[in-house]
Structure formats: structure tokens, C-alpha cells
Amino acid sequence: MCTRPAPRSRRTPGSRTRTTARLTATLLTAAALLVSACSAGNPAASAGGTVEAALAALPRSTPSTLTPYYGQRLRWRDCGVPGFECATMKAPLDYADPGAGSVRLAVARKKATGTGRPIGSLLVNPGGPGGSAVDYLQRYAGIGYPAAVRARYDMVAMDPRGVARSEPVQCLDGRQMDAYTQTDQTPDDQREQDALVAADRKFAESCGAHSARLLRHVSTLEAARDMDILRAVLGDRRLNYVGASYGTLLGATYAGLYPGRVGRMVLDGAMDPSLDARRLNLDQTAGFETAFQAFAKDCVRHDDCPLGAKGTTPARVGDHLKAFFRALDAHPIPAGGAGSRKLGEAPATTGVIAAMYDEASWGQLRAALTSAMKEHDGAGLLALSDSYYERDPNGRYSNLMMANAAVNCLDLPPAFTGPDEVRKALPAFEKASPVFGAGMAWTSLNCAYWPVRATGEPHRVKAEGAAPIVVVGTVRDPATPYRWAKSLAGQLGSARLLTYDGDGHTAYGRGSSCIDTAIDTYLLRGTPPTTGKRCS
Template identity: 60%
Template sequence: METRRLLRTSGTLTAAAALLLSACTAQDGSAPPNPAGGNVDRGVDRVLEPLSAEIPGSLRPYYDQELDWRDCGPEGFQCADLTVPLDYEAPDAADDIEVAVVRARATDDGEPTGSLLVNPGGPGGSAVDFVQNFAGVGLPADVRAAYDIVGMDPRGVSRSEPVECLTDEEMDAHTQTDVTPDDAAETAALKEANDAFAAGCADDAGELLGHVSTVEAARDLDVLREVLGDEKLTYLGYSYGTFLGATYAGLFPSRSGRLVLDGAMDPSLPAEKLNRDQTAGFDTAFTAFAEDCAEQSDCPLGDDPEAAGATLASLLADIDEKPLPTGGDRELTESLATTGVISAMYTEQYWPRLRQALTDARDGDGAGLLALSDSYYERAPDGSYGNLMYANAAVNCIDQPAAFDGAEAAEAAVPDFEKASPVFGRNFAYSALICTDWPVEPTGRAHRIEAEGADPILVVGTTRDPATPYVWAEGLAAQLDSATLLTFDGDGHTAYGRGDTCVDGTVNSYLLEGTVPDDGKRC
């Protein structure tokens, strides 16, 4: 069963949520027209207000700390632990926590330009892993020469006080839960699974569960920026990482430097709209896959792209009726099969693998789709899970009120979701119930982020991005006072670092020289 999350290409994880915060002000209502050309009347008018530019005295010890760097991993990486308050509003009344930091030093022999902080998304993706496995060695050489590449696992994620909710065996059962209930018994089973998940998170995380918001993670970023000695934050965020970066700009516009927000999400949208938009995004990606598949000799969905959705739906219905063997202890259920298909929508590099997996499933073998599903959930071959899905729910559910107050509301929304995607609509509507009975109240709400006074910000959107639909990039670029939108006409999730010379060259020029592309530039 999916919670709402977004993945990044190149095998690294990212995902999305929506933000909110007690510092939001203004009234509800429709957002002003979007000059970037997106839909109007999509979000709310309340605005994230900046914090004081002066660092409070109660927080000064955190900003003045020195990191104790140690060698870690191959390639000369250095790791450290940053101490931050559990509760920024009452730093003396609660325990401190430690968040994990890694850096790859600038490869140029001279003095580095500064630090480039990166986040791969999620929420729940590990920035430490991202730096060690990709950004620290795979970003363009000129960027790595100029900057120390730095990653911080946000609070609740991976090495930073990770939230753990279920045993591996319990998580196996959770992922098999039917997310498209056909009757009262299946609806009750879904609620029971969600309740057990939430209770496990509360039992494990305790007080931390109420302090894993994006706002608090952004405040941690500001502490790290100061400790690293950077006057302004230079930042590269993918997917949910764009929400984290935009939140930073909204809270600290005067300390925001060159920010690249790739695979952007729109913070002004309430949870139901975010989920419905993402449903449509995956439908767009599936349409692109179906059109490509129809041109291949081995397409298991036939040679008519318009019939591909119905063919897939029929296969999933058959699997719902009779799960498929996989050659192991687990069967392929409808929920796992759907997750496998969804995981392959993040990058066209997975399309050949999905064609083979669907062919095998049609022939009675579910191993291929199960492997795709396992990669989505970060399930290792030994059956262990990372904490990505736990952190994903914890952050999403604290950042914004739940999309629906119960199964009846989700069922009522199914027609709208199925209009967005006949194949995935029902699944996405019911998946949104994960936050409905969350054990802590959300501390945020949907809001616009304007970041008035910030340096120029570069927002990047991909036209057929499944997880962060292009309209979200348009929406964020329209909100941010100093943003420019760079459009990549392509498939898959996010754009920078995938080898497109136009996108990579434009972003490199911005990071290295501060050159902002012409508004409306397309690659």
C-alpha cells in the first residue's frame, strides 16, 4: 500500500508532501492567476511569513557549535552530527536531537565557493546516502570543483533519529493490504492496517513524532548553513526537496542564495488536491509508457495505446481475485502489483523492465512486479526495510491535515480521482487515508510561499513528470517572488543530472555564475 511519496531517478529516492505551519497567516481563498500559464484558483491565499532575521539568543548556542568531522565511507567523505533543538519554540524545555551530516570536499585545490546543500526528496529520502551514492561523485565536475557537496538527513529520516513503525514482517503485511476495497470487510481491514501503522510510529518515535515537520527541517538547514560558515544557503532540492528548499526561502529570504528546485511541488494546495494532481501525473506518465509500449514488439498491453489502461486494469483485477506466485514466500497481490507499475513510471529507463514484468504477470509469474514494488518500498533482499516509508508518512501527516476524514469521504472522491486516472484513481484516493487517524495533530496547513526579498530562485519542471506534475512547478514559480521557471519537455521525475545538455548547462550556469535563464526557457 502506498503512502504519498515521490521518487527521484538515478535510483535515488525522493517524494512529496504538502506543508504547513503555525506561522501561516492570511485568509482562505483562491490563489491569484498564475502568470506561468498553469491553472488558476487552485490553492489558498494564506502565506508563509518569514521569521525574524535576527537569531534568537536561546538558539545562539546551536548556531555557534563546531562540527567534529570524521572520515566516513569511500571517496574521502566526511561525516558529522549536528545538534538541534527538538522544539524550536521551546529549546530549553525539551531534549536536543542530532541530525546526520555528510560532505564531499570541493575538488578544486583553491578555496571552495561555499557549500551546496542537497536533498533528494521523499519526504524520507536520505541526503547522506544521496551525497555518497550520487551527488558527491556524480554531479557535474565543475559544480563539485567549486562547492563542498553537503547532505543532511532531515529529522526522523535514516541516520537522524529515524522513525520506525513496524517490524519487517509487519511491513510485509502492510504493503499487501488491499488499497482498493470492494466491500465493508476490506475497508475495515484497510483502516486496521493504517491504525496499526500509525500506532507503531507513535510508540517508536514518542515526542519526536510531533516535531518532524518541514518547517523544523528548514530551521535545521539554517543552523547547518551558519555552522558551515555560509552567509547564504546554496541548495539543490529534488521533488519533496523543493518543498523543503522553498520553505527555507519563505522563512529566511534574506539568507537564501542560489536555490535550484527541481521537480517542484506546490505548497498552496491542500492534501486532496495534491493527491488528485499526482494521480493525474501518473496517468500522464502511464499514457506515455503505453504509447511507447505499443511501438515495441514485446508490449503486453497490445498495440492500441488507448486500450492499454483497460488491459492493465483487467490484469490487476485478475490479480486481486487470485494473487500470483513469485517463486518465493510472498505472493503478488493487487496492491503490490499496482505499486510495481507505479514505481516504473518515475523513469523511462524502467519501461523495458516493466514490459517484461507485465508479460510475466500475464503468464502467471509475479516476480518481476514484486521486485519493482520492493524497490519502491526500499525492501532489501534479506527482507529488511529502510525507514523511508515511515518517515514519509510522519512528515506528510504533520505538515498538513489529512485529505479525507474517513473511508466514506475517500469513496465519495473516487469519481474525481478516476477522472484523473481510470487505472490509478481508486488506489490513490484510498491511499490518502494514511493520515486520517494520525496520532499527533498536524502543525501546518497549505499556504503560499512568496519569499519576498530572496535572491533569484530557479524552479525546474518536467512536462510529463508523474510524481510532481508540471502544473506544480508552474504554481511554485508563480508564488515565489524571485523565481524563474525552466521547463524540460520530457518524461520521468525531475530533470537536472539526467544528461540533457540544455537542462544541465542552464543549472550549472546558475549555480556557478548566478546566471538566470530567460523566463519561459524550455529544453
């Protein structure tokens, strides 16, 4: 998602970093997967008009103004991480005026480990927007992808512009972020509503003050063009790519711009670029409700479920959780080992949402809820929330949420332009999720106060003439609803839809041998799965 706990597919780790998914120790990239797109089906704009625009391919020849960028040579150096090397690549700040300055983008790679014929480079991106691809490569993909894949490919990652090591967008400091993440997301009166609006304004103004040069140039379109420069300087004729969550939007955008340069491309936990921001947020709200229903059914099968005994319905489990949130709204509780910090409704909600990304985290969530509800110790839920926001024990935040907002607010016009529109939309959001709906509606207000106008709009991506693209959708994915995968697969002319009938965010590397075999076979042999293939 885009900011605060209404994750827009941020986990990107899609996003999981696999050694973790997105949660506390196993939540390394949880936040990285915030999504930023919209829903599926017949895409409609906020005003109700059907979106007809399609992303147009760029000319096949490289403009002479970009020759210095395409012709650059990377100087590889030791990263400080065994087996990996790093470099810095330059890209134009503004593709409309390539001579007006450049941005420096961090790149990392791990050379192919096998002795067989190499295939080329495999670029990976974990999502976000805002997730560090370099971290993802060094902590998971470069060591956790199947050995056969790592043997044939140079594993490569690039932090997108504005993210992590690539001229990161800067906004609030640690203390200010602590206050921001504690902001009440379900205002009960005018005073609380004014406080939420003030928090969003302060966040936006701070980003504008600290990152004015870059803020107009962190769009997904520009990041996709950067990927083509990287392809060229790596010496690859085509781009081989695995993108998760928001990384699928990056990949699809690349395919739309450069269909003839698409190699073997996997889009896992797919986003749909054809819908507006409001529909995007509404669909994701429903996605988290679907995930919560699955968690609720599982929770009551365990003796340690604090939300209901065996036989309790998911609706009743949701009522218990909402009552707990209301109690925290009125009286935050101590957070144990977290020092003087307390657990209020906002971070508690974020903690629960974070655990929805991976069913392997459900046991951790049950324990955290038990501690908070029965022992008045909020440390467990606060730890989940901190992991989602990538806050370390010393109170320092990565720039994940800052880059997330910057990209999302540039890619699409705001979901809402003011509180009145949010209030009108509340019934629809609460119907989509009785548990998370109100909070997700209010957190969708953040782009209303952004200091730069959006440069993107909803559009379809056809990528006519591209090689086969594998689009992967998980049936009960909370952050990138399955319908988005179906919609994207329907737009892309060469797509093959691969379905995972399971829980959690994304599918590759989650334990399904069916999914993993299909993707590995495609990456290694170039043979895509059959149309409509379904795995569990």
C-alpha cells in the same frame, strides 16, 4: 506521496539517485520522492475557501535561545566511504522551547575537489519526505554531479529529522511492513474496507508507540530551520541548495523563512505548498495518469509489450492493465525468486507506479509485466515494488515510508477523515486516472488515524527579497505535476521557471544538455536562466 503506493512524490530521488532512479537496480531512491504538497492554480482548501496565508519570514537576528546551536562546531570523521566525511549536528527538538531537548542530525560532505576559488557549500536533498540525503550524496551527488560543480563546492547533505541516520521514526517491523504493503487498496466490500482501515490504524498507532517523542517535531518547517543552523555551522553566509521533489518544498520553505540568506537555489520537480492534501493527491493521481499514457504509447511500439499490439490506444492499454490487476486481486501469483511471497494487486500496482518515475525503466516494466501476465511469475513486479518501499532481500525496510507518513501527516490536515469521504471522492479520482484513481483515493486515507494532529496548513511562499531561485518543472512528471512548478514559480517573487518538455520525475541530470547547462551555469556563475526558458 505519502504511504503505500500512491506515491506522493516520493522518489525522491527525485528523485532518483541518478545511478538509479528509483527502480530496482536503478531505483535507489524511488521511494524517496514521495511528495507532500498540493496542486497549482488558484489554491483552494477542502471546504472550498481560497488559501490566503503566506509563510512569514523569521526575524533576521538569531534568538539568544538558539545561540548554542548556531555556535556549535562539527567534529568531522571518516564516513567509511572514500572521499566523504561525516558529523553529527544538534538542533532543538522544539523550536518554541529550545531548551527542552535536542535532536541529533547526520551530516556528510565531500570537500571541493578543484584548485579554483571555492564558492562554498552546496546542500542537496533528494526528496521524500523520508529519502536519505546522506545516501544520495554518497551514492550519487558527491560523485555524479558535474565535475565543475564538485570542484567549486563542498558537496553537503543532512538527513532531515526523523529520517535514516537522524533519529529515524520507527513504526512497523519487516514482517508487519510486508503485511501492510500487501493490504488491498481497492476494497470491494465492507470486509476489505475494514481491513484497509485497520491496517492504517495499526501503522499509525505503531508510529505513535515507537516514536512518541519525535512525532510532533518532524515538520518541513522544522527541517528547514535545521538547514539554517547547518548553513551557519558550515560557515556560509548564504545557503546554496539543490532540492528535488519534496526537497523543493524544503527549499521553498527555507526561502520563505530566510529570504535574505538564499544563495543559489535550484528547486527541481517542484511542489506547490499552497494546496491542501486532497487536492495534492488528486493532482498527483492525474500526474501518474499522464505518465502512464506516455508509457502506453511507447509500450505498443515494442514487440514485447504485453498490454497491446501496435496501434492499441492508451485507453485500451489501461483497460488491459486494470483487468490484470483485478485478476491478481482475486488470485495472487507466485513471485519466483522472491521465495514464498506472492504478487497481489497492491504490490503489482506499486511496481507499475515505481516505473513511472523514469522512462529508462519502461523496458524493465515491460519485461516484468510479460513475466507476470504470460508466465505467472510475479518476481519482476515484486522487485520493483520492493525497491519503491526500500525493502532489502532479507525483508528489512528502511524507514522511508514511516518518515514519509510522519512528515506528511504533520504538514497538512488529512485528505480524508474517514471511508465515507473517500467513497464520495472516488468519481473524481477515477476520472483523473482510470487506472490508478481508486487506489490513490483509498491510500489518501492514511493520515486520518495519525496519533498527532497536523501543525501545518496550505500556504503560499513569497520569499520577498530572495536572490533568484530556479524552479524546474517537467511537463510529464508523474509525481510532481508541471502545474505545481508553474504555481510555485508564480508565488516566489524572484523565481525563474525552467521547463523540461519530457518524461519522468525531475530534470537535472536526466540527459538534457539544455537543462544541465542552464543549471550548471547558474550554480557556477550565479546567472539564472532567462524567464520562461524551455528545454527538451
